[in-house]
Amino acid sequence: MAEENGFLQSVEEAVRSRPQAPAYRAADGTTMAYGELWKLSDAIAAELAARTDDREPVVVLGHKAPLMVAGFLGCLKSGHAFVPVDTEMPAARLMDIVSQLGAPLLAATVPLPEALRGRVPAGRIVDVRAIASAPGTMRAPERSRWVTGEETQYLIFTSGSTGRPKGIEVSARNVACFMAWVRTFPVIAEGGRVFLDQPPYSFDLSEYEVVGALSTGGCLHAVSREETEDLRALFADLRSSGVEVWTSTPSFADLCLADKSFSQEMLPDARLFLFCGEALRHSTAAALRERFPRARIVNTYGPTESTVAVTYVEIGAAQLADARPLPVGTARPGTELFIVDPETGAPCAVGQTGEIVIVGDTVAKGYFRNPEKTAAAFFETRLSDGTPTRGYRTGDAGHLDESGMLYCDGRFDSLVKVNGFRIELEDVEENLGALPLVKQAAVVPVRRKERIVYLKACVVLQERPAGTDFEIGRLIKARLAERVPGYMVPRAVSLVGELPLTCNGKVDRKALAEA
Structure with a gap:
């Protein structure tokens, strides 16, 4: 074993x-x-x-x-x-x-x-x-x-x-x-x-x-x-x-990709790019495939509670040609994935978004000296072959396709309500990132007295077009409105030179919200 x-x-x-x-x-x-x-x-x-x-x-x-x-x-x-x-x-x-x-x-x-x-x-x-x-x-x-x-x-x-x-x-x-x-x-x-x-x-x-x-x-x-x-x-x-x-993380790769010299010439031996920790965007994977033609681009998924990662998929031309967010992979041996209704726990149909539940031999023991929180998220169960194991309710939203490929649809706690509309922030970010003008984007809620009053998009441009920041922001919003309902278009667009990162290499959303 x-x-x-x-x-x-x-x-x-x-x-x-x-x-x-x-x-x-x-x-x-x-x-x-x-x-x-x-x-x-x-x-x-x-x-x-x-x-x-x-x-x-x-x-x-x-x-x-x-x-x-x-x-x-x-x-x-x-x-x-x-x-x-x-x-x-x-x-x-x-x-x-x-x-x-x-x-x-x-x-x-x-x-x-x-x-x-x-x-x-x-x-x-x-x-x-x-x-x-x-x-x-x-x-x-x-x-x-x-x-x-x-x-x-x-x-x-x-x-x-x-x-x-x-x-x-x-x-x-x-x-x-x-x-x-x-x-x-x-x-x-x-x-x-x-x-x-x-x-x-x-x-x-x-x-x-x-x-x-x-x-x-x-x-x-x-x-x-x-x-x-x-x-x-x-x-x-x-x-x-x-x-x-x-x-x-993809964010650290984006930081490097901002410089044109980051390519196979700089890293001639690079053969595998392995990502986890946050969403891998089409633009990031496409840029890496172009600049590192000899390397494999691999997307994986898994919370800390399941020992780093539990899925694997290589991102190639077929995945990049699909307009949907990139898949995060199929389950590793010893792991089974389920999509359930977050309220009732009932299984979701193929293609239906629900809570991702991980069952398998890399599910952690629980939360240190916190039996109540452990009981709320971890449970004893069995794999389909009868092997006893642990399960973990991730709180992540996702769906499986007919082949068992997992797609992440954000987190249930990143669903925000603005003016009565429920909005998934990663959905807005994905559509912003698909615009030719946009290199990177992060969307954060702006709060007043604990209430979300509007959304702000922080955008790194591919190349700056003519016009003021206000005019460029208005253009971005107009192009985004062609892809998503009007209520999902952020009220404010802030043009930034780069997205700040936390010490873990993820986008620092708190810093963006406070800026």
Whole structure:
């Protein structure tokens, strides 16, 4: 079974077969070979085991660095789930996560942020930098202590409806099943490939490259937040990176595509673009196919609660010729998808939009220390062959076609009501993105005293036509009105140079709404 060959065992196999091969490298010249990574993770595991006998989650704090990856492995070897926390997080959110964990051990790969000084007892801080500079002679814990099976492998904290982040417990078995699937992907299946390592480790999209690379003897080519904010530095790095597998949100790809030099000439080895985390638009996929003719463009879907992603589809000419939003794929082995009425739970007919329900072996254990919220979204069930498993109610809207291909239709909580009309924001964005004038678009509700008074479209132009911003905005609205009912046309159009991104690489809708 997949869990018998878990993530740690697969990394160990890569270490044995390729100890001198690079496991990690960065633009600043930092590199770490598989043998070094394994030895450092042994030392971290020994220190963690010496500090505590419990198996509580350990926070691993830092940014893009091999010490972070070694920290994850060290946690798993010492029997602890890891909680990746990026230094890019706002201080209040960082503190909220630590407080929800109680008094966790904190493996620091960077100096402690000001917000945590004095808040985390010195005795609970493990200095990974000190371990790396002087690994010591303590023996790593026995293999019997490794995280396995239904034990939690990692905790990812995502946005919660209450304003507090919620922790999602993903088991070692979940990751093993996800890993077994990812290892079958084109290019990745060959082993030893170079992966772009751009999403922060606190965003579960990063598991695509961490699991995909390290379980197949590949190399993580890390890109820091500072690089993503300086395209000149980023592109200079990419030219010599040898990246073959690109994993990111579509928004980060759009940021790069805004520069004409982002092409196969810059990344001659790029052979697989792997997307998840938000909607992939026709314009993005079409631009990538044009500029990277030798690469596959793959769309996937899955919430954090189902271990990164559960569907796969390659986007080719046929999909791009279809005016409908791009499909997100068919279900991976071990997963079944259902569309149900969100109110009654009754099955929806083929082609009918309802709530996406995921059933399968990568559905997470639930929400950390929150049985009420877990019971509301997760449930025990069986696959069609009778295998016991878990299910998850996603809150995402979608439909299946006759072949089982999934199409996402937004989120039920992104349905807004304006002047009595129910409007799906992603529907408006998709139609805006289809206009020749428009490169990117995001639509946000404008509120007054908690009531939505109108919609605002934030638009990045392909090329600026003659006229004032007002005149161009009026033209965009007129063209959009040819595609959607008048009540769906945003009242305001704001022309922007680029759409701001969150640290996870998604469009920062909050910033757009407040601008």
